[in-house]
Amino acid sequence: MKELWRDVTKITRALWYADKQACLFCGKEHGPVCLECQTIYLCPELGRCRGCGKLIPLEKLNCLDCVAGKGPKQLDQVTAWGHYSGGFKEFIQTIKFKAHPRLIRKISRPFSDWAISQIPVVDGIVAVPMHITRLAERGFNQAEVITSALHWELGLPILPGVERLESRSSQVLLSRQERLHNLKGAFVVRQPEYYQGRSVWLVDDVTTTGATLEAVAEVLRESGVQAIYGLCLAAGLEKRLVPLQD
Amino acid sequence: MLFFLTLKENHEVSFSPFLEKDKLNSGVISYISAPLPLAIIQIVQERLYRRQPFSFRTPKNKKNILKHQILKILKDYRWDISDLTWKEVSEDSCFHEDRLDPGQDIGNETWKAFNQLVLGRQLSMGDLRGLARELRLNDKEITKLAHYNVEQGRAQWIPSVKLSERGWQCQRCGEKDVEEWPSFYGAAATCRSCESIGASTSLNVLYRDERSLLDGPSEVLFQPYWTFTEAQGLASEQVSEFIKGTSEKMALLWAACGAGKTEVCFPAAAWALKQGKSVLFAAPRQDVINDIVPRLQRDFPNYPIQVLTGTTTSVKFQAGGMVLATTHQVLRFWRSFDVIFMDEMDAFPYHGSRALEWGLKHALRQGGKLLYLTATPSYDGLKATQLGEMMLIRLPARHHRNPLPVPIWATSGNSLDPNGCTSIWEKQIESLRRQGPVLIFVPKISWIDPWIKCFKHRFPGWSVDGSYSSDSGRSIKIKNLQLGQYDIFVSTTILERGITLPGIQVVVLGADHPIFDERALVQMAGRVGRTREIPGGGVLLLSKKMTPAMKTAVQWIEEQNRLALELGLIEPLEKEGKGLEGVVERCN
Numbered sequence: 001m002k003e004l005w006r007d008v009t010k011i012t013r014a015l016w017y018a019d020k021q022a023c024l025f026c027g028k029e030h031g032p033v034c035l036e037c038q039t040i041y042l043c044p045e046l047g048r049c050r051g052c053g054k055l056i057p058l059e060k061l062n063c064l065d066c067v068a069g070k071g072p073k074q075l076d077q078v079t080a081w082g083h084y085s086g087g088f089k090e091f092i093q094t095i096k097f098k099a100h101p102r103l104i105r106k107i108s109r110p111f112s113d114w115a116i117s118q119i120p121v122v123d124g125i126v127a128v129p130m131h132i133t134r135l136a137e138r139g140f141n142q143a144e145v146i147t148s149a150l151h152w153e154l155g156l157p158i159l160p161g162v163e164r165l166e167s168r169s170s171q172v173l174l175s176r177q178e179r180l181h182n183l184k185g186a187f188v189v190r191q192p193e194y195y196q197g198r199s200v201w202l203v204d205d206v207t208t209t210g211a212t213l214e215a216v217a218e219v220l221r222e223s224g225v226q227a228i229y230g231l232c233l234a235a236g237l238e239k240r241l242v243p244l245q246d
Numbered sequence: 247m248l249f250f251l252t253l254k255e256n257h258e259v260s261f262s263p264f265l266e267k268d269k270l271n272s273g274v275i276s277y278i279s280a281p282l283p284l285a286i287i288q289i290v291q292e293r294l295y296r297r298q299p300f301s302f303r304t305p306k307n308k309k310n311i312l313k314h315q316i317l318k319i320l321k322d323y324r325w326d327i328s329d330l331t332w333k334e335v336s337e338d339s340c341f342h343e344d345r346l347d348p349g350q351d352i353g354n355e356t357w358k359a360f361n362q363l364v365l366g367r368q369l370s371m372g373d374l375r376g377l378a379r380e381l382r383l384n385d386k387e388i389t390k391l392a393h394y395n396v397e398q399g400r401a402q403w404i405p406s407v408k409l410s411e412r413g414w415q416c417q418r419c420g421e422k423d424v425e426e427w428p429s430f431y432g433a434a435a436t437c438r439s440c441e442s443i444g445a446s447t448s449l450n451v452l453y454r455d456e457r458s459l460l461d462g463p464s465e466v467l468f469q470p471y472w473t474f475t476e477a478q479g480l481a482s483e484q485v486s487e488f489i490k491g492t493s494e495k496m497a498l499l500w501a502a503c504g505a506g507k508t509e510v511c512f513p514a515a516a517w518a519l520k521q522g523k524s525v526l527f528a529a530p531r532q533d534v535i536n537d538i539v540p541r542l543q544r545d546f547p548n549y550p551i552q553v554l555t556g557t558t559t560s561v562k563f564q565a566g567g568m569v570l571a572t573t574h575q576v577l578r579f580w581r582s583f584d585v586i587f588m589d590e591m592d593a594f595p596y597h598g599s600r601a602l603e604w605g606l607k608h609a610l611r612q613g614g615k616l617l618y619l620t621a622t623p624s625y626d627g628l629k630a631t632q633l634g635e636m637m638l639i640r641l642p643a644r645h646h647r648n649p650l651p652v653p654i655w656a657t658s659g660n661s662l663d664p665n666g667c668t669s670i671w672e673k674q675i676e677s678l679r680r681q682g683p684v685l686i687f688v689p690k691i692s693w694i695d696p697w698i699k700c701f702k703h704r705f706p707g708w709s710v711d712g713s714y715s716s717d718s719g720r721s722i723k724i725k726n727l728q729l730g731q732y733d734i735f736v737s738t739t740i741l742e743r744g745i746t747l748p749g750i751q752v753v754v755l756g757a758d759h760p761i762f763d764e765r766a767l768v769q770m771a772g773r774v775g776r777t778r779e780i781p782g783g784g785v786l787l788l789s790k791k792m793t794p795a796m797k798t799a800v801q802w803i804e805e806q807n808r809l810a811l812e813l814g815l816i817e818p819l820e821k822e823g824k825g826l827e828g829v830v831e832r833c834n
Binding site (some may be wrong): 097098099100101132139140 | 326434445447
């Protein structure tokens with residue numbers, strides 16, 4: 001009886017006024033992402049490095065690493081929704097490490113809207129694959145869940161058939177050079193026929209140097225993909241936003 | 247964590263987190279190549295068990311039939327695993343005695359420490375990893391130790407969230423309303439209710455240690471630093487009878503605020519420990535636990551006490567047969583305690599939380615005793631005692647044999663406004679201040695600052711401050727308050743219970759606010775007159791109207807006083823709160 005009463009009140013409330021949702025990043029203001037968190041984490045006043053997706057000053061096209069030729073080369077453009085920090089970082093980590101893949105559904109609308117305004121429409125979406133061992137351990141691939149959300153919101157088809165062959169050591173502790181090297185030969189396209197002449201979005205949750213995106217892009221290129229756009233939830237911030245005085 | 251499904255020579259289907267031959271349980275002849283979640287392996291076991299036809303003779307090729315059946319069950323899931331096959335364990339390795347020896351592997355000291363720390367615990371993989379860091383082991387090593395205990399039958403691995411015919415249920419907190427999601431292995435679920443102490447999902451496992459915290463009767467030095475009052479003595483006898491007895495499983499100790507209900511349990515706790523029975527003092531709030539710790543340490547010198555509180559997710563492993571824990575931490579125990587004293591059962595966040603109630607019941611061993619201590623029983627609690635489901639023990643009087651101060655109501659007029667402090671009011675507060683420092687409760691955090699300003703303005707020269715739950719200076723201010731350094735202290739319900747402030751006088755602003763139910767009001771009134779030196783004082787409820795909660799609160803307090811008087815536990819009533827009455831009459 002109590003349960004029933006609870007449900008009834010819930011439904012009545014929902015009828016009366018739209019069920020207020022708290023901000024997913026700070027838990028306080030009106031969600032899914034409150035205005036303050038939009039400013040702090042989604043940084044509309046900053047640009048994104050076309051090479052690796054890093055957050056940079058709006059007037060620049062590339063970050064210093066990419067200008068120096070140290071960034072990914074196989075991607076036409078990389079972009080990221082927000083800055084991997086604070087409440088946004090916690091949100092992504094909750095999804096991954098506390099097993100809440102369904103949280104992604106709550107940001108699918110704003111994220112998809114933002115993505116379609118930033119990068120060209122393509123033939124399909126590819127998720128950065130996860131190695132079977134890691135997938136078995138976690139139970140889901142967050143990149144696939146994000147891809148599925150984009151597919152649902154935007155109607156772009158999901159392209160399967162990319163596989164991760166080996167689980168290499170985590171990228172976290174490696175240097176830039178090591179990261180790029182670490183992933184050589186880690187990915188393979190099982191069904192290249194899907195990809196001949198296509199354009200794709202390549203989706204991952206977080207990018208720092210773009211090494212993972214680059215490694216997947218490489219095998220996609222070999223399979224004849226024409227255009228590749230990297231799309232991530234979050235990226236790092238260019239450290240030297242203020243130019244150093246020599 | 248994932249496990250390898252193994253088949254033993256005696257056709258037993260089992261599992262192991264490791265593939266190394268020397269770590270597989272002896273008798274294992276084959277295993278499935280891909281590791282699987284424990285929940286899946288248990289489904290396989292159940293299905294095989296159900297299919298097993300009753301027969302006296304084992305068919306010759308039973309091994310192969312079993313292997314075929316298991317593979318069929320697994321393949322029916324249609325997972326994207328290409329290599330789902332049986333692998334054989336080579337002959338020479340399955341008989342050898344070179345088995346896992348934790349003592350040798352990691353050193354006897356660590357192995358001993360590990361076993362001390364996991365007794366009676368129910369730990370997630372996250373908890374085990376935390377323990378591994380404390381013991382300077384890696385994740386694999388700690389898994390080995392845990393699995394060793396499982397193999398020896400001292401512990402179990404269980405899926406953290408389990409699917410049964412009646413749906414999902416979190417095995418740590420009992421929550422059924424979990425979040426389901428599509429996983430690599432089909433439907434999976436994550437529990438949101440006990441998330442604050444680490445993730446709990448159907449793909450992961452809990453380590454449930456089934457050993458008792460104590461290994462038998464022992465000498466316990468119990469030196470109470472106080473002598474019981476008559477009231478406490480009576481209640482304590484009843485508590486001891488309940489703990490020693492065999493008939494009742496649960497009891498409710500309904501005590502007057504500040505009657506010393508915690509101490510009443512100490513003799514029974516000492517008896518239990520001597521018998522080798524483990525004891526848990528649980529409370530919903532950290533403050534309450536921190537308040538009990540020094541009292542227990544004082545009366546049980548040399549006895550190790552485990553204190554588990556904190557908002558941190560770290561487990562803080564300690565050993566010993568007496569545990570003090572906040573209710574969330576109780577979820578980390580499984581059938582560990584023979585005696586549980588649950589303090590302030592009705593206080594937030596315990597009251598109404600199904601998960602924590604479930605946890606408390608499951609932390610109790612079979613045949614264990616659960617005693618709820620409260621000054622303000624919930625409706626359900628009182629009803630259970632009336633129905634005879636729970637024994638009722640009363641402790642109606644304070645140790646100083648003075649009655650509980652009965653709240654006095656004064657109407658505040660139309661509205662309470664920090665800018666419109668009326669002069670009647672000031673007199674009342676001044677008169678209270680003459681008896682002691684004044685603690686003013688407000689229903690909302692947003693009231694605190696304006697009222698501090700108002701009082702500072704009205705009473706220049708007085709020391710006025712205030713605090714609330716998320717105030718960073720909270721603990722320092724409360725220390726100062728205990729030292730009597732404020733004239734007026736404005737607070738939300740954070741100081742509602744569990745704290746003793748000598749000479750304090752209480753005012754409740756906006757006592758008709760819905761947040762102040764009868765329990766809150768009784769607790770707030772219960773702050774007054776708790777010490778022998780200053781056994782009296784005033785409680786003033788200021789509001790626009792009188793609510794049923796206010797009426798009930800006054801009735802409860804008066805009823806305690808009446809019972810105490812009948813039992814001869816307090817001196818006949820003297821006139822209390824003389825300073826106030828004149829003013830109140832004028833108000834009314």
